[in-house]
Amino acid sequence: MKKEIICTVCPMGCRITVEGEGENITSVTGFTCKRGEVYASAEFCHPVRILTTTVKTNSEKNPLVPVRSEKPLPKEKIMDCMEVIRKQEAKTPIAAYDVIVKNICDTGINIVATGSVK
Numbered sequence: 001m002k003k004e005i006i007c008t009v010c011p012m013g014c015r016i017t018v019e020g021e022g023e024n025i026t027s028v029t030g031f032t033c034k035r036g037e038v039y040a041s042a043e044f045c046h047p048v049r050i051l052t053t054t055v056k057t058n059s060e061k062n063p064l065v066p067v068r069s070e071k072p073l074p075k076e077k078i079m080d081c082m083e084v085i086r087k088q089e090a091k092t093p094i095a096a097y098d099v100i101v102k103n104i105c106d107t108g109i110n111i112v113a114t115g116s117v118k
Contacts, residue, residue: 005043007036016040048072051081051111055100056089062117065094067101070110080105092117 001021007014014036019027023045031037042048050072054064073081081104090100094117101111 003044005040007031007039009033009035009039012036018044020044047075049075049078051078052114053082053085055085055111055113057092057094057117058089059092059117062092065090065100065113065117066115067111068114069104070112073104073107073109077105077107081107081111085111090117 002017002019005016005018007016010033012032014031016028016030016036016039018025018040025041025044028037028040031040051069053067055067057063057065067085069081084101084104088101090098090113094100094113094115096113096116098113099110100113103109104111
């Protein structure tokens with residue numbers, strides 16, 4: 001399989017081509033720095049993303065609070081995580097970095113508030 005990945009490690013945005021099957025990478029080309037090669041290899045084998053969204057609150061004045069994952073989540077778990085988040089209602093007061101969902105989808109990663117609601 002051949003996959004083109006745009007590197008997001010630095011502002012250069014290199015178009016890196018990775019070839020291989022599953023965890024076995026046979027070729028990585030197009031990177032201009034070692035960090036780009038490492039990023040593209042990881043993205044090819046096991047892509048991850050920071051999840052940012054909002055959660056309902058019990059406040060009429062501020063019905064939503066912005067949240068994000070503390071660490072990148074496996075890309076294949078994003079929709080499952082969104083389903084869990086959709087069912088949440090955070091109780092006020094909420095401070096920035098309060099844990100809203102602990103260990104979401106058994107990933108070991110928490111969903112935390114990035115804003116506050118009094």
